[in-house]
Amino acid sequence: MEKQIVRVGLMGFGTVGTGVVRIVQAHQEDLQKQTGLGIEITKILVQNAEKSRSISEMDPLLTTNADEILNDADIDVVVEVIGGISPAREYILAALEQGKHVVTANKDLMALHGAEILAKAEEKGCDVFYEASVAGGIPILRALVEGFASDRITKMMGIVNGTTNYIMTKMSQEGADYADVLKEAQALGYAEADPTSDVEGFDAARKMAILATLGFRVPMKLEDVDVKGISSVSKEDIAYGKRLGYEVKLLGLARRDGEAIEVSVQPTMVAKHHPLASVNGVFNAVYVHGEAVGETMFYGPGAGELPTATAVVSDLVTVVKNMKLGVNGRGVVAPYKEKVLKADSEKLSKYFLRMVVADKRGVLAKVTQLLAEKNISLEQVVQQPYNNGSQAEIILVTHQAAKSDMDSVLAYMEGMEIVEEIKSCYRVEGGE
Amino acid sequence: MEKQIVRVGLMGFGTVGTGVVRIVQAHQEDLQKQTGLGIEITKILVQNAEKSRSISEMDPLLTTNADEILNDADIDVVVEVIGGISPAREYILAALEQGKHVVTANKDLMALHGAEILAKAEEKGCDVFYEASVAGGIPILRALVEGFASDRITKMMGIVNGTTNYIMTKMSQEGADYADVLKEAQALGYAEADPTSDVEGFDAARKMAILATLGFRVPMKLEDVDVKGISSVSKEDIAYGKRLGYEVKLLGLARRDGEAIEVSVQPTMVAKHHPLASVNGVFNAVYVHGEAVGETMFYGPGAGELPTATAVVSDLVTVVKNMKLGVNGRGVVAPYKEKVLKADSEKLSKYFLRMVVADKRGVLAKVTQLLAEKNISLEQVVQQPYNNGSQAEIILVTHQAAKSDMDSVLAYMEGMEIVEEIKSCYRVEGGE
Numbered sequence: 001m002e003k004q005i006v007r008v009g010l011m012g013f014g015t016v017g018t019g020v021v022r023i024v025q026a027h028q029e030d031l032q033k034q035t036g037l038g039i040e041i042t043k044i045l046v047q048n049a050e051k052s053r054s055i056s057e058m059d060p061l062l063t064t065n066a067d068e069i070l071n072d073a074d075i076d077v078v079v080e081v082i083g084g085i086s087p088a089r090e091y092i093l094a095a096l097e098q099g100k101h102v103v104t105a106n107k108d109l110m111a112l113h114g115a116e117i118l119a120k121a122e123e124k125g126c127d128v129f130y131e132a133s134v135a136g137g138i139p140i141l142r143a144l145v146e147g148f149a150s151d152r153i154t155k156m157m158g159i160v161n162g163t164t165n166y167i168m169t170k171m172s173q174e175g176a177d178y179a180d181v182l183k184e185a186q187a188l189g190y191a192e193a194d195p196t197s198d199v200e201g202f203d204a205a206r207k208m209a210i211l212a213t214l215g216f217r218v219p220m221k222l223e224d225v226d227v228k229g230i231s232s233v234s235k236e237d238i239a240y241g242k243r244l245g246y247e248v249k250l251l252g253l254a255r256r257d258g259e260a261i262e263v264s265v266q267p268t269m270v271a272k273h274h275p276l277a278s279v280n281g282v283f284n285a286v287y288v289h290g291e292a293v294g295e296t297m298f299y300g301p302g303a304g305e306l307p308t309a310t311a312v313v314s315d316l317v318t319v320v321k322n323m324k325l326g327v328n329g330r331g332v333v334a335p336y337k338e339k340v341l342k343a344d345s346e347k348l349s350k351y352f353l354r355m356v357v358a359d360k361r362g363v364l365a366k367v368t369q370l371l372a373e374k375n376i377s378l379e380q381v382v383q384q385p386y387n388n389g390s391q392a393e394i395i396l397v398t399h400q401a402a403k404s405d406m407d408s409v410l411a412y413m414e415g416m417e418i419v420e421e422i423k424s425c426y427r428v429e430g431g432e
Numbered sequence: 433m434e435k436q437i438v439r440v441g442l443m444g445f446g447t448v449g450t451g452v453v454r455i456v457q458a459h460q461e462d463l464q465k466q467t468g469l470g471i472e473i474t475k476i477l478v479q480n481a482e483k484s485r486s487i488s489e490m491d492p493l494l495t496t497n498a499d500e501i502l503n504d505a506d507i508d509v510v511v512e513v514i515g516g517i518s519p520a521r522e523y524i525l526a527a528l529e530q531g532k533h534v535v536t537a538n539k540d541l542m543a544l545h546g547a548e549i550l551a552k553a554e555e556k557g558c559d560v561f562y563e564a565s566v567a568g569g570i571p572i573l574r575a576l577v578e579g580f581a582s583d584r585i586t587k588m589m590g591i592v593n594g595t596t597n598y599i600m601t602k603m604s605q606e607g608a609d610y611a612d613v614l615k616e617a618q619a620l621g622y623a624e625a626d627p628t629s630d631v632e633g634f635d636a637a638r639k640m641a642i643l644a645t646l647g648f649r650v651p652m653k654l655e656d657v658d659v660k661g662i663s664s665v666s667k668e669d670i671a672y673g674k675r676l677g678y679e680v681k682l683l684g685l686a687r688r689d690g691e692a693i694e695v696s697v698q699p700t701m702v703a704k705h706h707p708l709a710s711v712n713g714v715f716n717a718v719y720v721h722g723e724a725v726g727e728t729m730f731y732g733p734g735a736g737e738l739p740t741a742t743a744v745v746s747d748l749v750t751v752v753k754n755m756k757l758g759v760n761g762r763g764v765v766a767p768y769k770e771k772v773l774k775a776d777s778e779k780l781s782k783y784f785l786r787m788v789v790a791d792k793r794g795v796l797a798k799v800t801q802l803l804a805e806k807n808i809s810l811e812q813v814v815q816q817p818y819n820n821g822s823q824a825e826i827i828l829v830t831h832q833a834a835k836s837d838m839d840s841v842l843a844y845m846e847g848m849e850i851v852e853e854i855k856s857c858y859r860v861e862g863g864e
Contacts, residue, residue, distance in 0.1 A: 278710045292738045300728035
């Protein structure tokens with residue numbers, strides 16, 4: 001007899017887990033209609049079975065022993081919303097080993113051990129979906145896999161961390177200082193007490209590693225991502241950026257030229273007319289360029305209990321459909337291409353550069369001469385008095401230049417007597 | 433024996449039809465992998481079978497007789513890319529009558545006869561998909577059906593006509609006149625020789641009727657959409673809009689408050705910080721607000737052979753998957769809710785109003801007094817000399833006001849001696 005009910009083991013019963021239970025309960029009929037099968041959560045792994053919960057009718061399903069899920073032959077799908085690396089990694093690998101399909105919301109795990117997990121899934125013919133791990137409420141992984149199935153992705157740019165985007169937006173809109181806005185964000189619960197993972201770009205880097213691995217089919221590791229956070233962005237940079245037509249955003253960039261790839265997360269000057277420049281507050285957006293479709297962008301909430309739980313249930317629906325289609329595992333593509341990382345000389349970008357120089361005749365000429373020697377030409381130049389006219393400030397926007405050339409120019413400038421201080425240097429995107 | 437091959441009859445073999453054939457040919461293996469079934473185009477309806485074509489190997493499949501497709505019991509799916517109302521409507525209804533599934537790119541047909549077609553599909557248990565009919569390269573209908581399956585959509589705002597958005601963008605960026613930009617757009621092939629359908633908003637209205645019908649499950653008709661085109665938008669309006677923080681866009685709006693619905697297409701002042709304000713050139717974008725997910729936006733190419741053909745093939749893949757799942761027809765939801773249209777007194781919006789008045793003391797006081805009597809309060813007011821100071825110009829941005837109140841104020845003002853001319857009045861969106 002054909003299977004009528006798909007049985008799900010839920011690991012983790014915090015806010016996202018609770019949301020998943022609620023959505024599955026509330027939409028039984030819809031889910032049946034969409035998939036032709038019923039979905040039943042039959043066991044829930046928790047740390048403490050005695051704790052009182054908002055959904056008490058699930059109490060009989062609770063267990064503190066993962067093996068009760070992993071070794072239960074009746075369970076078809078494991079939904080992991082525990083988070084963190086261990087024991088989530090061990091549980092997921094064990095579930096796959098038992099031929100169970102997996103849905104996870106775990107970005108840390110997928111960024112660090114995604115290749116291992118996808119390879120195991122492929123070996124076992126199981127599904128692994130992880131939509132909720134990147135930009136919770138935006139179905140971006142699904143879009144990359146389905147929407148671009150017959151296309152070739154060349155570039156992805158993402159605002160994939162809500163905390164830093166909230167801070168950059170506030171700094172821009174209110175002309176406020178980083179430290180003040182961070183404090184406010186912490187008070188509002190948009191930033192954690194220890195904000196390092198967000199503000200230093202590590203969280204965004206995890207998501208970009210996941211996007212690049214999936215979009216380019218290359219096993220990108222977290223350490224392959226050039227990361228720079230926002231803690232050094234000043235309100236002056238933002239104000240000058242605006243004047244020249246840019247908004248500063250913590251931008252994730254994954255770009256492929258030929259087979260060579262670069263992935264980075266860094267504060268970036270984004271041209272105001274580019275749709276990413278208007279992504280404000282805690283919102284996320286991912287811009288994708290495909291050879292056939294051209295430019296697309298997906299915008300929405302990056303986190304939150306309901307959007308995240310909705311993404312998990314959507315993945316679950318896909319697993320169930322695949323079970324009925326008999327195509328589980330076919331959508332799982334472990335990265336199979338060789339990883340070719342760009343050298344710095346291949347990383348081309350426009351740059352925004354701000355420096356304070358001695359107020360002497362010919363300084364601007366010397367600076368531009370130096371750039372010209374490295375084949376860096378200029379798109380915009382502003383010079384103005386600084387520090388009551390005792391110094392001058394130069395702001396430059398370059399045409400495309402290689403990172404290696406830019407780095408060597410900066411290193412050389414640091415040693416020039418006429419250059420008092422290099423205040424900032426940002427990549428410029430979205431202006432082509 | 434279970435079916436191994438799904439047979440497709442293609443109706444229409446122009447650029448989109450050719451694109452569909454190419455994609456199906458090029459991605460056989462992928463399609464098989466995704467669906468577990470092969471997809472074969474077995475007949476192609478053309479007007480002239482003798483015409484020479486870029487894909488000559490399909491010549492044996494060509495027919496000029498629709499019945500050869502409609503009455504062929506081996507054909508499971510009909511893909512209609514002929515366009516227009518008749519005979520496309522008759523063909524699609526006949527195909528459904530025969531139990532064939534339908535994929536169409538036909539926005540005119542779906543806007544005018546969508547309810548009839550969906551009802552027939554529901555009756556026959558057949559699939560009808562029409563992703564390519566709205567914003568070609570953006571999977572927006574799929575997102576509405578799948579992504580928001582467990583949510584309630586309250587508002588959609590769309591830039592869904594590339595021609596008008598190109599014109600508005602050029603006017604904004606270059607401070608150019610409407611007539612000049614239209615001519616340029618015609619020369620570049622972005623606008624047709626007779627641009628009426630685009631510039632008067634009818635094309636956008638069709639797409640908004642389709643979006644509202646699907647998003648709200650209500651049988652919206654084209655005549656339910658308030659339509660105003662862009663031909664009266666002046667470069668002055670755009671310049672004043674910018675000054676106050678807005679971009680003028682031809683914006684489709686579909687909004688539900690309680691069960692009451694309004695759908696309109698009109699030039700609208702969109703707050704600059706809203707992501708829709710940065711959707712430039714021929715690009716399309718649809719912004720969707722759902723009660724659970726909050727704000728999302730989907731951005732991409734609105735037309736083009738490859739994006740449109742890709743959307744058609746994606747629909748075809750869904751039909752094939754549904755065939756194997758045995759769930760055809762279940763995703764088709766003919767609009768089942770009663771249509772409740774808002775009265776003008778329920779249509780709330782902020783407004784931008786520009787008028788030329790006599791340069792007399794107390795004129796501004798009279799105008800604001802009149803607005804206050806209708807409970808319309810003001811957010812921004814600018815008064816300045818006009819016509820070398822012989823007159824004055826007043827620009828107002830109101831807080832939320834009812835359309836009925838605004839209309840009666842405008843009618844009254846037309847008769848006031850001190851009001852020389854009401855230059856323009858726009859809805860304002862995206863500023864909350």
